[in-house]
Amino acid sequence: MGMRLLTLFALLFCFSNDVFAQTEIDKGKAIYSRLCAFCHGIEGAGDGPAAAYLNPPPRDFTLGLYKWKSTKFDEYAPSDDDLARMISGMRSHDSIPGWDGMNATSMPGWSDLLGKEEVSHVAAYLKSLAGYDNAPKSAIDLSGKVKADSASVERGKTLFKDRCAECHGVSGRGDATKKLKDDWGARTWPRDLTEGWTFRAGSAPEDIYARITIGIPGTQMPSFADPASKKMMTDAQRWDVANYAVSLNESEKKPSANPVLKAMKLDGKLPDGPADAKWDKAAISGFYLFPQIFVSSKSYTPSVVSVSVKALYNDGEAAFLIEWDDPTNSMPWDQKALEIADGDLFPDSVAVQFPSGQLKPGDRPYFGMGGPKPVTIWQWKGPESIEEGQRARIIDAKGVKNINQRLADGLLTANGIYDNGRWRVVIKGPLKGSDKDPVFEEGGFTPVAFALWDGSNGDTGGRHLMTGWQWMTFEKQGEGPSYLWPVAAGVIVFCGEMLWLFSARKKD
Amino acid sequence: MRLLKFVLTCLFFYLLLKAPGLFLGKPVPSSLIAMYMFFIVITVLLVMTITDDGAEKLFAPIRSLVEDPSKKLIRNVVFVVVPIVCGYAVYDSGEKKAPPTELRAVHPAPPAIVKAYGKTFDLASIGNPFRKAEKEDPAAFKAFVKEGSEVYFKNCFFCHGDKLDGKGHYAHALELRPLPFTGTDTIAQLQESYLFWRILKGGPGLPREGGPSISAMPAWENELTEDEIWKVILFLYDYTGNTPRSWS
Numbered sequence: 001m002g003m004r005l006l007t008l009f010a011l012l013f014c015f016s017n018d019v020f021a022q023t024e025i026d027k028g029k030a031i032y033s034r035l036c037a038f039c040h041g042i043e044g045a046g047d048g049p050a051a052a053y054l055n056p057p058p059r060d061f062t063l064g065l066y067k068w069k070s071t072k073f074d075e076y077a078p079s080d081d082d083l084a085r086m087i088s089g090m091r092s093h094d095s096i097p098g099w100d101g102m103n104a105t106s107m108p109g110w111s112d113l114l115g116k117e118e119v120s121h122v123a124a125y126l127k128s129l130a131g132y133d134n135a136p137k138s139a140i141d142l143s144g145k146v147k148a149d150s151a152s153v154e155r156g157k158t159l160f161k162d163r164c165a166e167c168h169g170v171s172g173r174g175d176a177t178k179k180l181k182d183d184w185g186a187r188t189w190p191r192d193l194t195e196g197w198t199f200r201a202g203s204a205p206e207d208i209y210a211r212i213t214i215g216i217p218g219t220q221m222p223s224f225a226d227p228a229s230k231k232m233m234t235d236a237q238r239w240d241v242a243n244y245a246v247s248l249n250e251s252e253k254k255p256s257a258n259p260v261l262k263a264m265k266l267d268g269k270l271p272d273g274p275a276d277a278k279w280d281k282a283a284i285s286g287f288y289l290f291p292q293i294f295v296s297s298k299s300y301t302p303s304v305v306s307v308s309v310k311a312l313y314n315d316g317e318a319a320f321l322i323e324w325d326d327p328t329n330s331m332p333w334d335q336k337a338l339e340i341a342d343g344d345l346f347p348d349s350v351a352v353q354f355p356s357g358q359l360k361p362g363d364r365p366y367f368g369m370g371g372p373k374p375v376t377i378w379q380w381k382g383p384e385s386i387e388e389g390q391r392a393r394i395i396d397a398k399g400v401k402n403i404n405q406r407l408a409d410g411l412l413t414a415n416g417i418y419d420n421g422r423w424r425v426v427i428k429g430p431l432k433g434s435d436k437d438p439v440f441e442e443g444g445f446t447p448v449a450f451a452l453w454d455g456s457n458g459d460t461g462g463r464h465l466m467t468g469w470q471w472m473t474f475e476k477q478g479e480g481p482s483y484l485w486p487v488a489a490g491v492i493v494f495c496g497e498m499l500w501l502f503s504a505r506k507k508d
Numbered sequence: 509m510r511l512l513k514f515v516l517t518c519l520f521f522y523l524l525l526k527a528p529g530l531f532l533g534k535p536v537p538s539s540l541i542a543m544y545m546f547f548i549v550i551t552v553l554l555v556m557t558i559t560d561d562g563a564e565k566l567f568a569p570i571r572s573l574v575e576d577p578s579k580k581l582i583r584n585v586v587f588v589v590v591p592i593v594c595g596y597a598v599y600d601s602g603e604k605k606a607p608p609t610e611l612r613a614v615h616p617a618p619p620a621i622v623k624a625y626g627k628t629f630d631l632a633s634i635g636n637p638f639r640k641a642e643k644e645d646p647a648a649f650k651a652f653v654k655e656g657s658e659v660y661f662k663n664c665f666f667c668h669g670d671k672l673d674g675k676g677h678y679a680h681a682l683e684l685r686p687l688p689f690t691g692t693d694t695i696a697q698l699q700e701s702y703l704f705w706r707i708l709k710g711g712p713g714l715p716r717e718g719g720p721s722i723s724a725m726p727a728w729e730n731e732l733t734e735d736e737i738w739k740v741i742l743f744l745y746d747y748t749g750n751t752p753r754s755w756s
Contacts, residue, residue: 038661039670050661097680106677108670260607288681293666294726362610366712366721367683373721445607468683469722471607483599490595497587504574 028125031118035110044129046184055301056105057186064130065183065218068102068201070139073214073223079136083123088114092202094249096288096305097257102200104305140213142206146239148246155237156244163224163231163241168193172248173325175421179340183218187342189303190221192325192421196249198305203249209242253308253323255286261448261472263311263318263440270312270319273415274424279321282310287450289465294368295400302465303327303457307350307450313474318440319428320378322350322450329418330455333386337456346455347382349464350416350425353449354378354438356396364447367468369397376438380414380425382455390416392427396436400462406436440474448472510566514556521548614687615698616718618705624729629704636700636738636752649742656743659736667724672748682724689744696750703741707732 033042039058041047046060059066068086069078078086085091089100089109100109114122127133146152161170169175172193180188196203201211212233215223224233224241233241264282271278286308291299303326310321328337330348338345355365356374365373377395392414394406411433416425431440440446447469453459525541557563573583622629641649660668667686669676674688689695695703705713711723728737745752 035671038657038665048661049658050665053662053666098675099680106666106670108675110671112673113671290666290678290681290724293678294724361608364721367724371712371721467681468724470683473605473607486595486599489598490591493594494587494591497590501574501587504571 024121024124025128027118028121028123028128031114031122032125035113036122039106044126050106053300054106055303056188057184058107060184061126061129063183063218064127064132067216067218069214069217070210071136071214072138072140073226075136075138076217077127077130077132077136079139080120080123081139083126084116084119087119087122088116090201092199092204092207094197094199094203094251094254096197104198105200140210142209144235144239145205145209146236146243148205148243152240152243153247156240156242156247159233159237159241160244163233164245167221169327169421171420171422172245173327173421175325175327176340177336178220180220182220188219189327193245193248194250194325195253195305196246196251197254203246205239205242205246208245209238212238212241252284253286253306255288255306259285259287259470260445261285261309261311261470263313263472263474265442265475265477266312266314267477268314270314270317270428271321271426272413272428274321274323274417274426278312279310282312282321284308284310287467287470289450289452289467292368292451292462292464292466295462297462299459299463299465301457303454303459304452304465307452307467309450311472313431313440316431317428318431318474319426320352322352322425322427323422324350324452325422326418326454326456327421328456329423330382331418332384341456343458346453346458346460347384348423348455349379349381349453349459350423350427351377351379351395351451352427353451355447356436356438358439359447364469366399367449368466369400369403371399374398374436376436377451378412378414378427378429380416380427382416382418390414394429442474443476445471445473509569510556510562511569514552514566517552518545518549521545521552610719610722612684612719612722613717615702616715618702619715622705622708622713624708625734629701631701631705634701634704636704636741638735638738638742639700639752652739653742653746655736656739656741657747659732659740660743663728663732664740672744683722684719684724686725689750690748692750694750695744695748696753698753700738700741700745700752703744704737707737707740 032040032044037048039046039048039050039054040061041051041058044061046058048058051058064077066078066082066086068090069075069082071077071079071082086102087109088111090102091100091109092103096103100111101107110119124133160168160172164172167176167178167180167190169177169190174190174192176190180190182188191199199207201207211221213223213225215221215226222229222231224231224238225235226232262283262285266278266281286306288306289302289304291302293299304324306324308323312319312321326348328334328340330337330341330345332338332345332347353369353375354377356370356376363373365371365375369375369377375397377397379393379395381391381393383389383391392408392412394408394412396404396406412427412429414425414427416423418424430437438446448471449467449469451464451466453464459465522541522545525536525544528536556566573579573586618631620631622631638649638652641652660672665676666678667676667682668674668689669679669686672689674686674690676686679686687694706725708727708729710727711725712720712727714720714723732740744750
C-alpha cells in the first residue's frame with residue numbers, strides 16, 4: 001500500500017513538473033512569436049523575414065550554440081544567467097549610445113518590455129528548441145584577475161602577437177589575414193580591438209578575459225584555456241592579454257554626442273599627406289556611419305561603424321584627414337585583399353560633401369547628394385591598378401540622378417596611406433572656388449557630410465556608408481579659449497568688492 | 509533668514525525650468541532658461557524688498573559680512589571665491605559657440621492631395637482599404653497584418669526599431685531620430701492617410717517646416733506597392749496596440 005502510494009506520488013510529481021515546465025515553454029513561445037520571430041524565425045532557425053538584411057545575422061537557436069556565453073569552454077550550453085543577460089541586455093560599460101543590447105548588431109536588450117519571469121520563460125523556450133533543459137550553473141572563475149599595470153600589459157603584448165595577431169592583426173584593428181566563417185555559414189570579421197564600444201559582450205578586462213578563456217563558440221576564435229590547444233595560456237597569461245587588449249581601445253575615436261568638426265588655421269602650407277606632424281594640432285572628431293538604405297542599390301551589411309576626421313585650413317585651402325579601419329586595402333593586385341574580399345573587389349573610397357555656394361541660414365540641401373539645392377562632393381578613390389594610382393575628383397550633384405563630374409586638376413588633391421588595417425586619407429581643396437564650390441568662412445559653421453566605400457565588402461556606386469549633415473567650424477586663428485575676458489571679469493568684481501569694503505569702513 | 513528664503517525661491521523656479529529636461533528628456537533651451545531666470549530673480553527681489561524693513565532684513569547678512577569684524581575670515585574667503593566664480597562663468601559662456609539650430613515641426617500639415625502610382629490620392633477622403641477586415645473577416649485581417657510585419661522587418665526596423673520604439677540599429681547615427689510608433693502620443697494621434705502620405709513621400713516630401721533636407725525617412729513610392737504601404741500601416745497600429753485617429 002505504502003509502496004503504491006509512493007509511486008503514485010512520484011508519478012504525479014514527475015507529471016506535474018513536466019506540465020509546469022511545458023506551460024513555461026508555451027508562455028515563452030508566445031512571447032517569442034510576438035517579439036523575436038521576425039529576426040530569429042518562427043522555428044528559431046535564424047530565418048525570420050529580417051534575417052537577410054542583417055549583419056551579423058540573427059542567431060539560429062536550433063544548434064543551441066551561443067557566442068556570448070560565460071560557462072567553461074568545454075560546456076556546450078550557456079547558463080541560465082547567460083541567457084537572461086543576452087535577452088534582457090548586455091549592459092556593457094562602453095556601448096553605442098542608446099543601445100543596451102549587443103553593440104553594433106540589431107539585437108537589442110528587452111528588459112524594457114520583459115520582466116525577469118518573462119525572460120526566463122523565453123529562455124526556457126530557447127533551450128527547448130535545442131533540446132536541452134538543464135543549463136549548467138557555473139560561470140568561469142574571475143578571481144585570478146591580474147592588475148593592469150605596465151608590466152602586465154607588456155607581457156600581454158608579446159602574447160598577443162603570437163596568439164591573436166593572426167586574426168586581429170598586429171595592431172588589433174581586425175585586419176585579418178584569413179577569410180573566416182562561423183558554424184552557421186555567415187562571414188565573420190575578427191573584431192577591431194581599437195573600438196571597444198563595438199564589442200557585443202563588453203570591453204572591460206573581465207569581458208575580454210571571458211572571451212579568451214571560453215572562446216567564441218561557433219566561430220574560429222578558440223578557447224585559450226583548452227589544454228589540448230597548442231596556443232593554450234595560463235590563467236595569469238590570459239589576464240595579461242586581456243589587459244593588453246583593453247589598452248588597444250582608442251576611446252578618442254568614439255563619436256561624442258553632438259560632434260562638431262573644428263578646422264584649425266595654419267600659417268603656410270597645409271600637409272599633403274597623412275604622415276605630417278601638423279595634423280597633431282587638429283582635434284579629432286568621430287562620426288557614426290549608417291549604410292545607404294534610401295534609394296536603389298541599398299547596402300544592408302555595413303562593415304565600418306564610424307569614421308574619424310581632422311581638419312586644417314589656411315588662407316587658400318582646406319584639408320581633411322579622414323581615418324577609418326578596414327581589414328583590407330582593397331587593391332586588386334594585393335593577394336591578401338583578393339583572398340578575403342566578400343565577392344567582387346572594388347577600390348576603397350571616401351568623400352566629403354558640402355552645400356554648393358553661399359548658404360542661407362537654415363537652408364541646407366538634401367543630405368543625400370542634394371536636390372533642388374546643389375551639393376559639392378570631394379572624393380578620393382583608392383587605386384584600381386598599380387599604374388593608375390589614387391584619384392581625386394569633384395562632383396557637383398543635384399540629387400542622385402543629376403550628377404556631374406568635374407575635372408579636379410589643380411583644384412583638389414587627395415592622398416591616402418594604408419597601414420595595418422587603417423586608411424588615413426588627406427583630401428585638400430580650395431577655400432573659395434567658383435560659385436559652384438562651397439564657401440567656408442572663418443568663424444562660421446558649415447554643414448559637412450561623409451561617405452565611405454569598403455570595396456572588400458562589395459561597396460561601389462550607390463552601395464556605401466554615410467553620415468547625415470554634420471557641422472564643422474573654421475576656428476579663427478589663435479582663437480582657443482581666451483583668458484582675457486574671464487580674468488577681466490574676475491578683476492572687476494574684485495575691485496567692486498574692495499570699493500564696497502572701503503565705503504563700509506568709512507561709514508563706521 | 510530672508511536671504512535664504514530669497515535664494516531658495518529662485519532655486520525652486522530654476523529647478524522647475526530644469527525639470528522637463530531632467531525627467532522627461534525634453535530640456536528647455538538654456539538661453540530661454542537664462543531669460544526666464546533673469547525676470548524671476550528681479551521679480552522675487554522686488555517682492556521681497558517692497559517694504560524698507562524687508563529690504564533691510566534681506567540684505568542684513570550681506571552687510572554684516574562686510575561690516576562685522578568677527579566675520580573677517582568668511583569675508584576674505586567669499587571675496588576670493590566670488591571673482592573666481594564670475595571669471596569662470598565668463599570663461600564657460602565664451603567657450604560655447606554652438607552650431608545653428610533649426611526648429612522643426614514634427615507633424616507638419618499634410619498636403620491636400622498626393623500623386624503616386626499614376627493616381628491622385630485625396631488625403632481627406634482616403635482610408636485604409638484593409639481596415640474593414642478587422643471586423644468583417646478577422647482571419648484575413650490577421651494575414652494582412654502579418655504581411656505588413658514582413659514589410660516592416662525588411663524595410664523599416666533598421667531605423668524605427670525592432671520594438672517600433674524609434675531606436676533601431678542605425679538610429680544613433682541619424683541627425684533626426686526616427687519617430688517611435690509606441691505610446692499613446694504617436695500614431696494614435698494621426699490618421700492612417702497621414703501615415704500613407706509620410707511613407708509614400710518620406711523626408712523629401714515634407715514641407716519646408718518639416719525639415720525635408722535633414723530627415724532620413726526614405727520615400728517608399730518606388731520601393732513598395734500601394735497595398736504594401738497600407739498593410740505596413742495596419743501592422744504599425746496592431747503591434748503597438750494603437751488605433752488610428754478617426755474622422756470626427
